[in-house]
Amino acid sequence: MPGDGTKLATTTHNRPNARLLDLTRLVRRAGRVLTGVDRVELAYLRALQDAPEPLYGLIRSRLGYILLDPNGIASVTHILSGPDGTPPDQQNKVAWRLARRNAIGRVPPFGLPRMLRRHLPVGTSYLNTGHSNLTERVLRTLKAAGIPIAIFVHDVIPIEFPQYQREGTVGPFTAMIARVGTYADTVIYNSEDTKRRTEALFPGRVPAPIVAHLGTDFVAARxxxxxxxxxxxxxxxxxxxxxxxxxxxxxxxxxxxxxxxxxxxxxxxxxxxxxxxxxxxxxxxxxxxxxxxxxxxxxxxxxxxxxxxxxxxxxxxxxxxxxxxxxxxxxxxxxxxxxxxxxxxxxxxxxxxxxxxxxxxxxxxxxxxxxxxxGPRTPKHPQFEPPSWDVHFKTVLRLT
Missing domain, CATH: 3.40.50.2000 (Glycogen Phosphorylase B;)
Known part of the structure; x- marks a missing residue:
């Protein structure tokens, strides 16, 4: 039935000792109206903060990389969650300032391996849910460090429908999907349709898949x-x-x-x-x-x-x-x-x-x-059981 579309990859997994969530997209977009991908990344941030494993955050900055520990993540969560009283045109500056001030590590690009070795617990796994910072450097560094890599692919529309995309975006996106196929241990998909379309584009190996429909929250009308x-x-x-x-x-x-x-x-x-x-x-x-x-x-x-x-x-x-x-x-x-x-x-x-x-x-x-x-009708809940974030995360976090 609609809403029960969570399917598990046939794989075994030991729970990680800690998780490293890539926050590059949320920090870069702080102060803007949240898009669908932003909302997914924010949902992951909140869920992982509530999980028993400590959560670390990786951010790619203009000069290199920033690493946050659980306290550092807590210090920036409010500014990444949408309007918080800070003027919208100042939220991005505030987000970067808080991230830098509360970082446990700030390094130029070549220092990424050393920073991860120094600060992350053994047994950390990496999650990227925002289609950002999936560079050769980052993925190669994570792979060399033995850190399991899970990547959320939301769609492959830029490859399938290049005529609808911004100039100069199709090539980088295509290369990014190829890197996902090369480096990811697990790929999370929001639908079977996205999984089928993405796996057809992988150049060789196909990472272990998880299909987990996105959660849907009922928002009160204002x-x-x-x-x-x-x-x-x-x-x-x-x-x-x-x-x-x-x-x-x-x-x-x-x-x-x-x-x-x-x-x-x-x-x-x-x-x-x-x-x-x-x-x-x-x-x-x-x-x-x-x-x-x-x-x-x-x-x-x-x-x-x-x-x-x-x-x-x-x-x-x-x-x-x-x-x-x-x-x-x-x-x-x-x-x-x-x-x-x-x-x-x-x-x-x-x-x-x-x-x-x-x-x-x-x-x-x-x-x-x-x-x-x-004419307009009185809104009511139809006979429809929407996907839930609870089911989504029980599936994903058990397997990544």
Whole structure:
């Protein structure tokens, strides 16, 4: 059934004496709105802090590497967890300052092996959940030190869909996946779909896999945190995610053009991304009142939940996903969700979403009109058992 998709690798494992979590991504992105990958890394940080094994943190800085012990990690956790009262434009500086001040080791690149030997307990294992700092130097050093390496692969979309990526990112990402195949002892996947796609790209050896669906938390709606003018009058629909080509906002703009003045309101909830100048131009050309389309970014989790709760549905015509968290979260809230016909949505949600291929615009328009006529419904928990972080970590931490 949807939600029970945690599968174990057929391997044995002795619990480590300590864990080393790579925090490079979270520190670099401190002060920004958390992305899906950021949220996973933060969930790992919190779970590992609560685990019985001591937790150390590795950060790649501009000048080399920083190592934190459990006390050092505790000193930076609050600034990595999102807004904490520190002005957003200062959070990144504060995060780096705290990391440097509380480090047990700070070395230039060539000093990494010595720092790890000096400070890490024998029997430490390494976890990287952020697609960051997976360099030849780091992985080779860990392997030479006999430290087991577990790496979380969220997706391989940059390789499969290079046309949607930022310039200059596909080559480095492809090389990173090759290094994962070469050095990782274990690879953690968020879905069977991601596992299948990733393993097909490994150049030779295939590391031991763990498939563990991501946990899903129910976030209380905070209507008081919505900006003025939101939510709009019903019926309205929401599309969630960075405005970049893969998310296929252009498709929805085309639908709204086709539906004309009688179309319900569309709320685009996400920051502007890359390689999407045509979409940005279309959004910029909207009339002052939005013409039935609203664009908003930087919403808190509670505000976004409130926006979703009042909607007639969440629309996700995305071309590719590694997990599809917005669809899972909408299903958890009992809100209708219309998705493109991707295998990962079927793996996560079964028959809960309304599936509509983006090749069938008529089906999308008729579905939107039907949901709009039904109007907003009182959010309720459907017959859906979402993945839980508890199950995720019981699986992963037993095997890494």
């Amino acid at each position: 209507f008081d945190e919505l900006p003025d003018g939101l939510p709009p009058a019903p019926p309205y629909f929401v599309v969630i995610g960075t405005i970049e080509p893969r998310k296929n906002h252009a498709f929805l703009l085309d639908l709204w053009d086709a539906m004309g003045a009688d179309a319900p309101t569309l709320v685009i909830a996400g920051s502007r991304g890359w390689k999407n100048d045509d979409v940005f131009a279309r959004l910029d050309a909207l009339p002052p009142d939005g013409g039935g389309i609203r664009e908003v970014s930087g919403l808190s989790d509670g505000a976004l939940s409130a926006l979703v709760d009042g909607s007639a549905g969440v629309l996700l015509p995305t071309h590719a996903e590694g997990f599809g968290m917005p669809a899972v979260e909408a299903a958890l809230r009992g809100v209708p969700v219309v998705v493109n016909t991707l295998e990962v949505f079927g793996e996560m949600l079964g028959d809960i979403p309304i599936y509509a291929s983006v090749s069938d615009r008529y089906l999308w328009i008729s579905t939107i009109n039907t949901l709009a006529d039904a």
